[in-house]
Amino acid sequence: MRIALIGYGKMGKEIEQIARNRGHEIGLIIDQDNQKDLNADQLKDIDVAIEFTNPESAYGNYQICFEAKVPVVSGTTGWLDKMDLVKEKCNAGDGFFYASNFSLGVNLFFELNKKLTKLMAPFEEYNADMEEIHHIHKLDSPSGTAITLAEGIIDNHPKKDKWIEATSMKEDELSILAKRHGAVPGTHSVTWHSEVDEITIQHLAYSRKGFALGAVLAAEFMPKKEGFFGMKDLLNL
Ligand SMILES: NC(=O)C1=CN([C@@H]2O[C@H](COP(=O)(O)OP(=O)(O)OC[C@H]3O[C@@H](n4cnc5c(N)ncnc54)[C@H](OP(=O)(O)O)[C@@H]3O)[C@@H](O)[C@H]2O)C=CC1
Numbered sequence: 001m002r003i004a005l006i007g008y009g010k011m012g013k014e015i016e017q018i019a020r021n022r023g024h025e026i027g028l029i030i031d032q033d034n035q036k037d038l039n040a041d042q043l044k045d046i047d048v049a050i051e052f053t054n055p056e057s058a059y060g061n062y063q064i065c066f067e068a069k070v071p072v073v074s075g076t077t078g079w080l081d082k083m084d085l086v087k088e089k090c091n092a093g094d095g096f097f098y099a100s101n102f103s104l105g106v107n108l109f110f111e112l113n114k115k116l117t118k119l120m121a122p123f124e125e126y127n128a129d130m131e132e133i134h135h136i137h138k139l140d141s142p143s144g145t146a147i148t149l150a151e152g153i154i155d156n157h158p159k160k161d162k163w164i165e166a167t168s169m170k171e172d173e174l175s176i177l178a179k180r181h182g183a184v185p186g187t188h189s190v191t192w193h194s195e196v197d198e199i200t201i202q203h204l205a206y207s208r209k210g211f212a213l214g215a216v217l218a219a220e221f222m223p224k225k226e227g228f229f230g231m232k233d234l235l236n237l
């Protein structure tokens with residue numbers, strides 16, 4: 001498979017290594033300083049683009065790939081206000097795969113979080129809050145993964161209506177505390193507190209390898225696909 005890497009930072013480099021080890025060719029690398037090379041001509045022999053850039057650049061990059069009829073795998077977070085526009089393009093025949101977190105462990109954690117929420121929902125003495133910790137270079141907050149976890153709680157708990165990035169005492173609000181520390185690859189926890197005890201579930205990434213492998217597996221899934229896909233399609237969760 002010939003892959004275009006859009007974004008050649010921490011994730012782009014990690015993905016390159018795994019993709020080459022799995023026998024793929026990197027046909028194009030786009031970073032901040034050669035953005036103009038992302039065009040239909042350079043994309044003509046590319047099977048799939050893998051996009052990990054930043055919240056401001058992501059949507060424009062998708063549009064260029066869609067115009068060139070190249071399916072996109074993206075893990076960039078912080079651009080979700082444009083999700084409906086991307087889904088419209090997918091309904092019209094473009095191919096797009098998105099995950100707020102590509103690691104197998106986090107996707108299992110998402111399912112565990114939903115199951116735990118259903119179990120806790122009838123017990124009014126317990127209230128949930130969340131914490132995410134990432135490296136100091138992260139641009140968005142709270143993390144995309146934390147938002148997905150929060151949605152998993154809100155969809156499965158009758159009292160929670162929205163998440164907020166702060167500590168809230170309101171019953172309908174789910175608090176997310178976002179911390180930035182050193183080089184932490186990504187740690188997410190959900191805690192259910194009562195007056196007498198607490199239950200915490202946590203996912204802690206040791207490195208970016210799990211995210212990068214998931215993105216390459218998604219890229220292997222995408223060539224010639226039309227529509228909108230996510231980790232549930234890849235992992236059959
Ligand atoms: N879904 C998932 O599993 C994961 C998602 N992420 C997300 O992926 C994104 C990238 O993370 P990470 O690799 O750590 O970030 P980095 O900052 O290390 O890398 C981003 C790269 O994109 C480059 N870039 C900026 N603008 C453009 C553009 N217009 N076209 C092409 N490249 C551009 C940057 O260049 P320059 O440095 O010169 O600005 C930089 O090299 C973030 O949104 C992060 O939240 C991260 C890990 C896992």
Ligand SMILES: O=C(O)C1=N[C@H](C(=O)O)C[C@H](O)C1
Pocket residue numbers: 077100101134138139142143144145146185186187
């Ligand atoms: O920016 C990061 O590093 C990460 N971003 C993703 C997110 O926002 O959830 C995934 C992972 O936690 C690492």
